[in-house]
Structures are given as structure tokens and as C-alpha cells.
Amino acid sequence: MSDSDGKKTLGLRGAPARPGNVKQSFSHGRTKNVVVETKRKRVVVPKPGGQKQTGPGAGPVGDPSRRPAGITDSEMERRLKAVQAAKAREAEEAAAREAEEKARAEERERRRAEIDAKEREDREREESLKAKAEEEERAKREAEAAARAAAAPAAEQPAQSRAVPNKPAPASTPRKTERDREETNKKNRLADDRRSGKLTVNQALRGGEGGRQRSMAQMKRKQDRARQKAMGGTVEREKIVRNVNLPPAIVVSELAVRMAEKIGAVVKALMNNGMMVTQNQTIDADTAELIIEEFGHNVVRVSDADVEDVIKLEEDDESDLKPRPPVITIMGHVDHGKTSLLDAIRKAKVTEGEAGGITQHIGAYQITTDSGQLLSFLDTPGHAAFTSMRSRGAQVTDIVILVVAADDAVMPQTIEAIAHAKAAKVPMIVAINKIDKPAADPDRVRAALLQHEVIVEKMSGDVQDVEVSAITGQGLDDLLEAIALQAEILELKANPDRAAVGAVIEAQLDVGRGPVATVLVQNGTLRTGDIFVVGEQYGKVRALIDDKGNRVKEAGPSVPVEVLGLNGTPEAGDVLNVTETEAQAREIAEYRANAAKDKRAAAGAATTLEQLMANAKADEDVSELPILVKADVQGSAEAIVQAMEKIGNDEVRVRVLHSGVGAITETDVGLAEASNAPIMGFNVRANASARNTANQKGVEIRYYSIIYDLVNDVKAAASGLLSNEIKETFIGYATIKEVFKVTGVGKVAGCLVTEGVARRSAGVRLLRDNVVIHEGTLKTLKRFKDEVPEVQSGQECGMAFENYDDVRPDDVIEIFTREEVTRTLT
Template identity: 50%
Template sequence: MLFHLGEMVTATQSVSDEVLELLGTEMNYTVQVVSPEEEDRELLDSFKISYGEDSGDEDDLQARPPVVTVMGHVDHGKTRLLDTIRKTTVHEGEAGGITQHIGAYQVATALEGRERLITFIDTPGHEAFTAMRARGAQATDIAVIVVAADDGVMPQTVEAINHAQAAGVPVVVAINKIDKEGANPQKIRQQLTEYGLVAEEYGGDTMFVDISAKQGTNIDGLLEAILLTADAALDLRANPDMEAQGVAIEAHLDRGRGPVATVLVQRGTLRVGDSIVAGDAYGRVRRMVDEFNEDITEATPSRPVQVIGFTSVPGAGDTFLVVEEDRTARQIAERRAARNRAAQNAQKRKRISLEDLDAALKETSQLNLIIKGDNSGTVEALEDALTKIDVGDEVELRVIHRGVGGITEGDINLAIADNIIVIGFNVRAEGKATELANREGIDVRYYSVIYQAIDEIEAALKGMLKPIYEEVELGRAEVRDMFKSSKVGTIAGCMVLSGEIRRNSKARLIRDSVVVQEGLPISSLRRFKDDAVEVREGFECGLTLGSYNDLRVGDIIETYEMREKPRA
């Protein structure tokens, strides 16, 4: 039936939603396409698990700390601000000084004589991490937008504001670097009014705080502004007595501890020994570690912890929940994994209709990649950035495999089978894998800064494009006389009118402004009795056009060459 509808597919191929609906109409069925979220909810309902709401009565709800995401432009001092808040130095260890993972930390502060906790999520600043930054905004209660007082509102500042507004979270603006020359906090207040953030002193409802993360100026004022905004705008309560639910902020593969996920508990209490499922990963909580690397036995709402005990690495941004037994966790994870596999296969397959079958059969160059990284969020962000590289339809980029952890022999074997380039982001090949890669000549590239990877892959894709040639005119000559030769045929006696005539270049013959013959070679070229390589404008010469003899006085011979045109 699809074949008659103009769709060329096999019996097992995935097709788009529109084609499914069309097929249903043809076969008198009503096709309802549900989103992965709805499918997931249905899956959880079948296990009698409710996700996304607090169980119990109003009396069971207790106040929880606000979850704060720090966002803003590259180099505006987000990580320095968090360092100052928790008295550590993360940014010095970051490649290129750019935060490339999401970290979560909890700090204590005092408000009106009472100690209060605040959870901070640090999101990366570079534009390639938009997906991770967007997730940060979704897991959060309040967004702190950091703007440098000497630099002003930048593209990623606007992007961060958009993420926060799309997530519907209140915003607190921290104007950083007020100790630097050229700092103008008032100008930034005015700039941000264009984006709907109006300072309280201008009659708006957004709190602006002037700080210096380097000098530690007014940090307490910022923490107070966060708590005041939370109290005024939000009702932050959760039930700590239910099964824990929340979100995996980051995950990586640790050589000694196996898969480690940083999770943020949103409701309920997570305890050591709980059966847990996050995305298509599952396991049992064997150990929990806080931000100071100290073991804890339980995590209450808004608490970020590292969980050890997953059987595989969950994805950054995956929701997690605690279930009654390991078997249930495994079943949910396996069903989700099967659904993700089907979705990926559908994405990889290109739909081919009868009309464009001919074009599809023509060979398109393809660059195949395997991406391995130290964190699932980083791998996903890098894949997202690479697949967005646009060099036209002639070259296609495909990510054959992605994963978290070092480059293994299995990755190299896959690369040998399919002629693939392996990318390691903040990870290295293990011993035998290095030997195998060297022996088989597999290209393994290591990166620690994301835009180096993007630039090199873009250069590789452009190198795979077929060269574009353009015609460059060399010169024109007019036939003034003709001579017959038994050896070489007709010799044209010419005057070079412009440019130069070169031996072995291509020529076209023009008669009465009409092209008579194309692609003729200038096989011999002479000045008087001497052979010449080229003859310039204003000089006379004799030449032959291969075996072509139909020349007349007054004909114009135009010479040209094809030069490779550099791609933009």
C-alpha cells in the first residue's frame, strides 16, 4: 500500500508519524501518535507507579530548600561565583577555563537568624552545551543570571534568560565584576529591561544584586535575595516520606566505582539500598556521596548526591524514581531502552520515495564517528553540536556509537569494521585498544575543549566534499592567416588580442560571436620558428588546435583553464 502511495519502504522499516497516519486512513484505522512522555507515563501506570506528583495529604508536605541554577555568558564569572560560595576552586581545572559538566552543591546561609539551605546547579557556559543548560533550567526553582558589569548583555546571557523564562522560573540577576574598571551596573539594569527583567528600584519585580565573586563582595546579599525570591514567589514543599523521585543531572563512568550519577532528589527520600531506575539505566543504591565526598545514608528533597550502583550510565536529564524491587526497575529500563533503540533506528534511516530514489542511489560521502566522553551530558552535547555542522547534502555525518568511559577494544573493532574515526573527549584509549588502533591505522582523536572538536570535524567534512571547478579565461587571439602543413595539419597565424595564449590549455573557437567548437587543446604554439610555452597580448604566434582543421580568417580563439574553487 505504501509503495502505491509513493513511499519506498521495507516491511521492517520505521516511518514518520505522517506516513503512519496516512497508512491508517487508507486501511480504515485511527492512528494516535503519543509522545515519549505519554508512553512513559503509561508504562509507569502499568507498574502502578505515579511520577511527577507528591503522594499523601497536604499535611505530609514539608518545606524544602530552593534549587538554583547559575547561568550566563562564557567568562562572566559563574564558576568563580560558585567557588566563592563554597570556597573551592573548580574553574582552574577546567579545560580552557570553560565549565564542561554540570555540578550540584548545597550551601547553608542564614536569613533572619535561621539557617537555610540552598542547592546550586552550575551549568556550562559554552553555546554547544545549550541542551545541558536547558535541562538545568528545567530542574530548577530559581535562575541566577550572572552578567559581567564591564561586558554587558551577551548572546548567551539572552539565551539563558530565554531558557529561564521558558521554564517559568523566577530570575535573580547577579551583576558580577563590579570591582573592575569600566564596570557600569546601571547600564546592565537598563539593558535587561529589554528582556522583561525590570529591577525592583525601577518598579519591577526582579532582584538585582551587585557582587564581586573575585573579592567576595556582597555574596551574602545574593544568597539573601535568592531566599527572599523563593519565599515570595514559590511554595517550595515536598513530601519526604514517599519513594524518592528526581532528575539525573550528570553521569559518568568511574574506573574504580563504575557508573556514577549526580542526582537531584525532587520529592521523597533516597536511601542506600533502594532499587532505582533512571532513563534506561537501573540498579540498586550501593553508596551515596555528598559534594564533600563524604558518605551519607539518605538524601531528602532538593539534595544533590552522587549515586553509585547503576548497571549502566544514565543520560544527563533523565528522570529517576525508586521502585519496590530490582525486577521492576529492570523491566522499566529494558522497555525504555527498546523504545530508544527504535527511535534511533528511525532517525538513522532516510526515507526514500520513488521520485528521489535516483538521487539516493548516487553515492554520498559519509563521515562515521564513534564518540566517547567522560560524562553523558558532554557526549550528548558534542554529538548535538557535530550533527548541526552544515556543509550541504553531498557529505553526511553519522554517529555510529556513543558512550561514556575510556576507548575500548570493542570501539576500535567497530571502527575497523566500518572505517570510522574515534573521538575521545576527556578520555583516553586503554592499553590494548591503543595497540590495536596503531596496528590497524584507526584515527583516534583526543579533545578536551569542545570547539576544537567541532572545528576539526567541520574541516574534515569540508575536505570530503568534491572539488568545485570554475572556468578562468586566459586570453583571446584572432586568426589572421592559415597555413597548411602535411605534418601537423592546419596552422593558424594569430594575433593575441588580450591576456595570454598558453600551450596545452583548453580553447574554444568563436565565429561571428557563436561558439563553433568547445574543449579544443592548444597542442603546439610557436613564435616564428621557436616553440613557445606562452605568448602574451600584442604578439603574433602560430598554433594548432589538435586535429581540428576547420579554421577561417577572423575566427576568435579563446583559451581558458579550470581552477578549483575554495569552498566558503
Template identity: 55%
Template sequence: MSDDKKLTLSGRSTLGVGKGVETGQVRQNFSHGRSKSVVVERKKKRILVKGGAPAEAPQAPETPAPQAPKAYVPKKKPSSGGRSLTDAELENRQRVLGEAQKREEEEAKQRAVLEAERKKREAAAAAAYDEEADARQKAEADAKKKAEEAARIKAEEEAAKKLADDTATREKAEAEARQKAELEARAVQLKKASEARQAGGETTEARSKPKRKDKKAGPSQDRNARPRGRDNDRGRRGRLTISTATAGDERQRSLAAYKRAQAKKRAAEMGGAQPQQRQSREITVPEAISVQELAQRMAEKATAVMKALMKLDIIATINDTLDQDTAQLVVEEFGHTAKRVSEADVEIGLVGDEDSEQDLLPRAPIVTVMGHVDHGKTSLLDALRKANVVSGEAGGITQHIGAYQVADENGDKITFLDTPGHAAFTQMRARGASVTDIVILVVAADDGVMPQTIEAINHSKAAGVPMIVAINKMDREGADPTRVRNELLQHEVVLETFQGDTQEVEVSALTGAGLDKLREAIALQAEILELKANPDREAEGVVVEAKLDKGRGPVATVLVQRGTLRVGDIFVAGAESGRVRALVNDQGKQVKEAGPSEPVEVLGLNGAPGAGDDFSVVENEARAREVATYRTDLARKKRQAASAAPKTLESIFSNLKEADGQQAFDVVIKGDVQGSVEAITQALEKSGNDDIKCRVVHGAVGGITEADITLAQASNALVIGFNVRPNKQARDAAEAEGITIKYYSIIYDLIDDVKSAMAGQLGPEFKENVIGRADIKDAFQAGKAGKAAGCMVIEGSIRNDLKARILRDDVIIYTGQIENLRRFKDDVKEVKSGQECGLTFENYHDFKSGDVLEVFELEEIERVL
């Protein structure tokens, strides 16, 4: 290696083997006019040769580089031993420069687009500002115009008012001037007459002799004469004024009378007064209306209406009530038109018209689960909705109608109604079938068709609802679905297996088998039905269940059938009304609204409605109160009619029979929900027999109150609480009065205990067993004891400790106790058949030969209803 190639620490050469990295600066431009200078480095490529020393790349002929901004050209440092760039380095440099130029062009284009958008926004803002300014100027002009118009109208009104005041003032002044002139003329006339009498020297005879009045002349001027009249009575004249002192005995005409006279004069000048035409109106005539109210509606005097009634031979005062026919005759007598209305007309328009086809939208199907008790209805529903409701029911038995909404994997919703299966809940099952679209009949595969299963089939057929049979409990031993299918055939339920039109699915609520097929069957049936409803209208539906909640008040579980129920709506449910304060869905969450086929709990009612009542949203609270009042009165009239005197011979005889021998067992029932109270009432009323019946004095929803205890005391009734408890006042009153309160949570136990109590009230039942018979052969004297009967025992045996009866021609003449029994001369306790004996009876001696003696005993039997 030569000396000049050696590494040194001085001079322009640096320590190293040569420059391997080239650096340069590139300016980057960003949006909004920002830029940044960046240092760029590029490494040189080392070429190794066989000798071991790096060889320089072959010198490429210099070619003119493409034009590029100066910012992208790196500055070359002068060196004594410079080298030329290789082709690869030149190509790389050109490529970098080209990319930088392209980026600059793209950034320029972006800046141009942003500038155009900015100008466009500024132009739009300017146009909007101009429009706003024009609108503001127009509004100011309109406001100014309205203010000017109002000022002009106010000025005109003030001018008219001022003109009217001036006219009235002027007329009043003229009237006062005329009245004053008349008074002055009258005073002058009286003064002249007085002077004339004094000048004429009137004699005593003339004064004592009364003057004869001239009919054409005016009133007498004699002050001693006192013509009859109200104004001449000093006691009625009132206080003395200047006008009364100077007016004499003639009464002055009032200003109103003067005006009437002037009006009459003007009417006479214009051709006479025209008779006033009677205005004909349409008068609304209800079923019952008082005379005064009818007169007010016709704008007539009550006396005129009473005169019209007298023409019809009806004597009535203004407070008497007229029926609809009589009121119509009176209205037509006065020339009006009568419009007959009924009290039931308040419900007209409560249920809206039918929806048009274009307003209908698809809705979720309403499915009711029905079947026999303990066949797995609620468990199947739990498996579908992945919840556990059975554990919350007393005894694992459903005692309420539960309403739930379930969504499948596709998001489609299905509304389920779970009905009880016990025989006491017949009405609740019928109610469930009447509001449903599809019925799922649950039949246990190991139990088959049972009584409540048959009842559910009848409800479904009566409502015309399609049915899907779910054969449950397929996981149990002894499950026989073929038996279930054959038993259903006996009740005209033909399944698809037998080429029928009723779908059946084998399921197991415990293992979850077959639930997917059940959902598919429901979806298929719903698709066939094409269920639709209009959500954009006032809500209508049915009350599924109702109860009284201690913290929330009356709560009703409703099922919306069409329309949308919202918070704040005013609605009527049966005989109750209210405003929706809150809506709670089946998951316990509050919602703002509920659409068709959606079950919700409604808070805000005035009271608990009846289960199965229809509910409708109305326009205002006045209409809601009107409908609720009408329905309450209607229910009261029905109760009064039911308790009225019997109208048929059958009811008369049945009431007489009841009064003669049938006892009544009175109860007061308070339950948690309306459906339970209804079911208990029906079950207890059917639990009696010909000897005793159960009468429900009062049944309602809510806790036991002091009023219930008072009612039970007055009627000597048993108080029953079903899932409710009494308050402190009720407990204290029950303890003080000795009233029994029974608490139950299962309807079976309640009915069994009431039946036992009814049987206990009747007392034990006695069965008569005849022990022996004997013929009385002779009656003979037996000392001081009286008569004795000589008998021959013909059947059984005669015992002295039993009761005996004597029959004569098969008619009982005596029933009593045997006093003494003897065989020959010995007292014995028993004489058997074929033997003779003698008997005496307590306080009876009128038997004779030929009578028949029967000895019997009474066996006490526990009474069962």
C-alpha cells in the same frame, strides 16, 4: 608589774601573754549516713588601751545560752584567773550555734526526702516486678494454651489421616477381593465350558465351520478364533502373569474405571449428572501473546484455542503470536472477560501521587547559574561556596553540570547548578532550566548580552522559571551596567531599575562585592515561591550527570526533588536500575540519606544512565528490572525505526542525494560523562555541509576498549577520547590495525580538529579563472599533425601552458591541453588580445569555424567547513 603577773616556765601558766584562740569540735553530717568531726577555732579580739597593756573586755552579765547540742559546746579548762565572755563573743557563739542547728535541720529534711524517694523507687520496682511476674504467668499460660491447641489439632489431623488410610486400605482390600472373586468365577466358567466341549464330542466339521456369532451373546469361547483387539495381540500383551493367564481373551477393568462407574451410578441415583458450569475469569491480554500462553491463562487446551481460531479463519500453531484484538475475540469466545494491557503499563505507579498539603515541608531552592561562556558563572559560584572549581576544569571552561549546596549565615541552604556556556552545551542548559526553581543570569558588565545569554533567557522563559540578573565583573575597567540593562530590554527582560519584576544585582566574583545582596535576592525569591516538598516518601528526582568511574563503576549525580533517598534503596534511572550502595555529597563525604533539593552522587547502578533521565525508588528488584527492560526495548525500537527505510518523499530524495554526492566522516566518541558525549555528538553532527557530514557511529561513557577499536576498524572511523584513555588491549589493537585515537580535554579543540579532518578528506577545492577567449575563424590542414585552428584573440591572452575548452553554441565540446601555439610560423608561449594565432589540441580535430576557445587555469583553495 607584780610578781604574780610575771612570766614563768613552771606551774599551770604557760609561756605567753594569754590565750588568744578558743577551739571546739563540730560534727558534720553528710548524705548516706556519713558524719565527720571537725575542729573549729575562734580567735579572740584584743582591745588595746592607752597604757600600752592589753585590757580585758568588760565583763558582761551572764545570760542563759540557747539550747544546743553538746557536741557544739566547747569544754572550758579550769584556771585560777578565768575571764567572762564579751557580748560580741556571746553573740558570735549564738550565731554559730544557730547556723549549725539550721544545717542539721536541713540535712534531716534532705535525709527524709531521700528516704521517701528510696521507698518510692522500691515500691515502683516491686510494682514492676509484680507486673512482670503477671505478664510472665500470662505468657506461660498463653504458650501452654497454644501448645495444647497445637497438640489437639495435630492429634485430630493424625486421627483423620489414620481414618483416611484405614478407609483406603479397606476399599483396596474390598476391590482386590471382588477382583479375585470375579477371576475365580471366570476360571470356573472356562473350565466348565471346556469340559462340556470334550463331553459333547465335537466333530471336525463343526470345528472347521465357523460359528455364527450372536450379537447378544458374549464373546466367543473358541480358542482357535482370534478376535481383533489390543489385548489379543501377543506382541502387545506384555509379560505373562497369573492374572493374564487365567483371564482369557477378555480385558479386565481397572480399579479407576470401577470407581468412575460407581461414581456415575451414584450420580444417576441422585438425579443424574449436572453439567459443569464454565468458570468465567478476567484474562489479561497484552499487545502480543502466543496461542499456548493464551490457552494457559484461560485454563483451556491449546487445541480448543486453535479450533476457535479456525472459526475466525485463522490457522495458527501453539507457538504463533496473536495480536491484542484477535486474542480478545478468542477470550470472549470462551466466555471470559478480556483485560487489555500495554507494555507501557509497567510504568504505571512508578511516579507517586501528589502529596497532601499537611505532608509538605519547606525545602531549599534549586538555583541554576546560566550565561555566556567566560562571563564568570563558575567563579561567582566559587565565591559563594568559597571553593575553586575553575582550576579543575580544562581550559578554565565548565564542561559538566556541577551540583553544589551552600549554607548561609542563618543556616538556610541553597542548591546551585552550574551549567556550561559554550554553544555545544545547549541541551545541558535546557536540562538545567527544567529542574530548577530560580535562574541566575550572569552577564559580564564589560561584555554585555551575548548569544548564549540570549539562549539562557529563552530557556528560562520556556521553563517558566523566575530570573535574577547578576551583572558580574564590576571591578573591571569599562564595566557599564547601564548598557547591560538596556540590552536586556531588547529581549523583554525588564529589571527592577526600570520598574520591572526581574531583580538585578551588581557583583564582582573577584572581590566578593555584592554577594550578600545576591544571597538576599535568592532568599527573597525563594520566600515568594514558597518551595515545599514531602521528605517522608519514596525518593524521586532527576539525573543531573552520569559517568563511569574506574574504581567505583557507574556514578550518577542526581538531584532529589521529593522524598528521601537512602542507602539500600532500589531505584530506576532511565534505562538502568540498581541498589544504592553509597551516597556522596558535594563535599566528597559519604551520607546515609539525601532529602529534597539535595544533590548527591549515587553508586550501585548497573550502567550509566542518560543525563536528564528521571529516577524513582521502587519496591523490589523485580519491578526495577521490568521497568529498565521495557525502557531499553523502547530505545532499541526507536533506533531501529530511525534506521528503517524512509517513509516520505522528502526523506527518499535526501537519502538519494546523500548517496550520490555527500561523503560521511565516521567517528567513535568515548567521554567521561554523559553530558559531554551528548554535547560533542550534537556539535559534530552540525559541523558538516552539503559535501560531507560527520556521523557518530558510537558514543558512550567510559574508557576506550578493544570493542571500540574493532568497531572503528569495521566502519573506518576515527576514535576520539574526551577526558578518557584506552586500556592496554585497546592500545595494542589500535597499533596493530592502524586506528587513529585522538585525545582531547577541551571541546573547542576537538570540534576544530574534526572539521579540519573532514575538510582534508574532501581534498583541496579548485577555483577556475578564465585567462582569455578567442574565436576560431578557420580550420586548416597542418601537415601530419592533423588540423590546426586559426583564431583571433578577443579577450585576455592565450597561453600554451594552460587548459583550453571549445564551446559550440555555448555547449562545451572539448576540454583539454593546448599542444602547440604559433604566431605566423614561430612557436610562441603567449598571444595577446587583438592578435591572430594558430593552435593544435591534444587528440582533437573536430573543431570548425564559429567555435569559441576559452583558456583557463585552476587555482587551488584550501577547503574550510
């Protein structure tokens, strides 16, 4: 293509062109101008009512040759409309964005203008205030100068000054003006300090704006110091002399707090006395006493045990005492029907919830009789492993119901329950249960109780006895009547209007609720929000739950409740005391924990070197089975540990490496792996991480819900450590008649089997004058010339010993067999 001038041009065909110049750049700075043509793009608009074309040759409307195949006019129209709508949307969005940008720019301009106006106003206000202050200061100086000039004596005035009345007063000297200006600035600063010291409502509401705000008391003290300083007085704080409680050892920071002195001042005083210490170090009482006296305070020597003085029990006045419900403990042998009897009384299914139908924990319940009397029951387990739990039950109870099965009479745990009741000096009521059974013989039970110094009323004694049946309900009313009579005789009273005192019946670590303790309130009233200390733990009552699972606000005397809000799991049997402050409770708990730790350390250090060596020699011959025990509640853990201590003999014993409450954790698995010990879980399970770790490291975890099974399995495992017993059985005797020498064999004894049988595979002993001179095995046993396995009594045979030839006539050969017998622990 070329233009009218004949020059070559670049362009497109089929559309009107517009000429233009393009500058091309090459290497070495060379350039070249090229004339190009730009053409407009043709826009195809379909004609209205255009003829519809079909077939492979159909094209866009208006240009049949360029329309794609298979596109109709309507489809083309739809596509064009879509393109136009998209362009319209793009235009609208662009307009919206432009409007938004414009609005933002206007907003920024408006804010900038507001800020500038505010800054201008602030500057104008400051300038006006400054000008006003300068004007006031100038007026004040002029007034003072006029006053001084007027006060001057008339004799000192020169004659010419009186002759010119309109002449102004002489200005003050530059030194005086400068001094006046300094005094004025000082007064203004004092006024500003007084104004800035006031805590306004806005400052209080702003809170942390501008940093830490000073309190009203601090502002007042600052104002008082400024006022005293302005009046020319010395600013000295009045010294407050305090009585400082000084234990045998104290931390430096705690000493400073008790004296209400700065920690830095106390550390400096110690350094002046030659002790280079920090605030976290502990000093002895003598050094602390010197520092206290140096600061002018009084020393009050106390011991660590004095922290428990805040919970000393005081005697209640008779006028404050009110009747309380009796606490009844049900005791007896296992499977004699204790829980079933309580179940019949409270008309609830308790036994169904216990594994194996036996009671594993101490249950605390409260019921109301038909006569309206309130009774608190403690149901203790009857198994021998729960002796300690039964002992705790007897310590907090008022009345013991001794349950004895009429068809089984007095059993070992029955005797233990009698001993506990007598040790606690608690009155007993004998409930002869299972009276409905055909084999029931209540008189036999009464006679058996006589052997243990329990004389019932039917035997002319003072112990009440009632025949009952937990199945049919027979005698239950008589039993409740006996309890009411015994409670009336005891005249049980307590003061509900004092700080609560209670005993922990059971404690456990509950997932989701944390440490939970079942507490029987003995005196006072325990309320939600009370701060308490129990054993080595403390806490604040977060919730109280009664035996029916309902939340209660308070619990009075003889009421069993579950307490939530402890910082750790206490020991069952610990005493709960309510304190005034959390600091007191924490201090008491820490003192008890430290005392228990020192006691354990002292017990370990009390062993002498000779005792340690003797124990080491004894342990060489003793095989140990290490185990870890985790239980759901503290009482069960204690009972299992006590049962493990009873397993074993002089050769084998069970060693409990660790026992605790709660789920089996990864830490337990690590300890078990290091000690090659199994983990016994009683009513608890391992968490996911502990299970995975146990599978990886090959640690065995066993789960139990009945203590019988756990004890039997451990006993069987410990029995596997016992060496097998070798048992000998004599099967025959033979007497040597003659001794022959046989080539290639040696000496052969011609014998007569006098008793039993002689066997080739059995062991033999050679007796000479009833003394054993050789023990071994037979090399050969022949009958005539044939080798035989055995020879019966009364027959002759030839015997040769293995590696022994010293045989003589009339010697006796003892034939015996050996077998290994597996031993078990009883």
C-alpha cells in the same frame, strides 16, 4: 687363597675370614655350590696422644701408611665424631619413627574398639527395644483375649469348663493373631511417623546432614493429613481462589506462579486444550484466561503499562509540606564567568579542575550563606554544544541566574539561556559580571536584554539585576540577597517524609565504582538501602556522596548527591523514583526498556520503500565520515553527538556509528575496524587490550579533553572528503585576423592579442558570435617565426589549436588558467 681342605675360596685379604656357601645358577637348570669367605671391615680408631705426622706420606692415626695426605690427627678426630653423631641422629630418628608408628597403631586400635563398642551398644539397644515391643505386644494380645473370654455369655460356656477353674483360656485363632499383629504394626508406624515429623534442635543445627530438611509447616500439614486419614476422613486441601493479573502475553511458568499452581499441571491443562507448549513459552491472554477459569481463579485483565502505577505521584497534604532550599542554575555565554562567580560564592577552586578553563559537565553544589540559608547550585556549561545539558538544568531549577559579561554584552548562548528559562517558566536574576574591567558597560547590557524581552528593575521591569565581580567579590552579598528574596517569594516547600523523587543531572560509568548518577532530590528523602527505578535502569542505593565527597546516610529535598548501586548507566534527565520492592523496580525497568526498543523498531519500520530508494539515491552523492564517540559522562556524549550532526553539507556528513560512556574497549576497536572509522575519546582512555588490538589492526584512537578541539578536528577530517573546487581565471583575449595554411601544421590563425596576455600553457576557448564552439589547448604559439611562451596585449601572433582546424577570421580566442581550490566546512 685356599682353606684347610685345599678347596679354592673367594675372599678378601688382610682380615680374618668366615666361610660360607653360595649357590650359583646357570642356564639349562645347572647349579653349583661355591665356598666363599666373608671378612669383617677394619675400623680404624685413632690412638689418644698419637704422634702427629705431616708431609705427603702421613696417613690415618694408627695406620700411617693408609692416611690421606694432608689430614692431621685433630681433623681425623673431628671427622670421626661427625660420623658418630650422624649415626646417633639416624638411630634417634628411627626410634622416633618407630614410636610414631606404634602410637598410630594404638590410636587405630582404640578407634576400632570404640566403633565396635558403639555398634555393639546400638545392636543391644535395638534388640532390647525389639524384645520389649514384642513383650508388650504379647501382653496386650493376652489381655485382649482374656477380656473377650470374660465377656462371653455364661450360657455359651460348657459345663465342663466351669468344673475346671484352673484351665487357661483358649488361644486365639491364627487369623485373628495375624490381623492383630498388622493393626499393631500400623499403629507403630503412625507413631514413628509422628515422632519423625518433629523438627528437633539437633536436626535444625545439622542443616544439610541427611539431605533437605522439611519445614515445620510442612511437618504440621503431614501430621494433620495423617490424623484425618486415621479418623477416616478424606484429605482434601481447601481451594484458594485468587485474582490473577493477566497482561496481553504471559509466560506459562509465570502464569503458574500467579495462580499458585504446579507448572506441570498448567502445562498438562494446555496440552488437554490442544496446545503443546513448554514452561518457557509465551501464550496470549485469551488462552491464559481459559486456563485460569479452568483452575477456578478470577481473571483481572491488565496492560503492561500498569506496572508503572506503583510510582504514580500523589498530592501531598499542606500539613506535610516543609520549606526546602532553592535550586539555582547559573547560565550564560561561554567565558562570561559563570563558574568563576560560583567559585567566588562557594570559595572553592572549581575552574582549575576543568580542562581549558571551561565547564564540561553539570556541577551540582550546595552552600550555606552567612545568614544560615542553604542554597543548591547547578553550574551548566556555556558552550553551544551543551545546549541539551543546559536545557535539563532549566527543567529542575527554581531560579536562573543569567550571567552576562559587562564588557561583552548579550551573546548567542545568552539568548539560548533566556529561551530555556522562559520555556521552563523559571524566574531570572541577571548578574552583570566583570564589572571591575575598564571596558565594562552595564547599561549597554541592560539595553541589549530589552531586545529579548528581559526588562530589569533599573529599566522599570520585574527582573532583578545585580552588578558583580567574581574577581574582587563586589556585589556578591547583593546577589545572595536577591536570591533569598526570590526564594521567599516562591515559597518553596516539599514533603521530606515520603518516597524520594529526583532528577538525574549527570550519569557516568566510573572504574571501580560502577555506574554513578548525580541526582538532585526534588521531593521526599533518599536513604541508603532504598530500592529505586530511574529510566530504563534500577538498583539499590549502596552509597550516597555529597558535593564535598563525604558519605551521607540520606538526602532530603533540593540536595544533590552521587548515587551508587545502579545496574546500568541512566540517561541524564531521567526521573528517579523509589519503589517498595526490587521486583517492582525490575519490572518497571524491563517494561521501559522494551517500550523504548519497540519505539525504535517502529521508527525504523515506518519508512516506506519509496523513501528508502530516495534516500539510497541521495546517499550515493554524499560522502560519510564514520566515527565512534566514547565520553566520561552521558551529557558530554550527547553534546558531542549533537555537534557532529551539525557538521557537513549536501556532499559530506559525519556519521556517529556508536556513542557511549566509559573506557574504550576491544569491542569498540572491532567496530571501528569493521567500519574503517576513528575512535574519539573524550576524557576517557583505552584499556590495555584495546590499545594492543588497535595497534595491530591500525585503528586510530584520538583523545580529547576540550570539546572545541574535537569538533575542529572532525570538521577538518570531513573537509578532506570534499572534492576540490576548480577555479578559472581569464588572463587574455585575442581576435583572429587571418587564417593561413602551413604545411605540416595545418591551419594557423593570425591573431591580435586585444586584452591581457596569451600563454602557451593556458587553456583556450574559441568563440564565434559569443558562442563557445571549441575548448582545448594550443598546439603552437608563434611570434613571427619563433615559438614563444607568451604574447603580451597589442602584439600579433600565430596560434594553432590542438586537434581542431575550424577557425575563421573575426573569431575570438579566450585564454584562461585553471587551479584547484581546497574546500573546507564552515
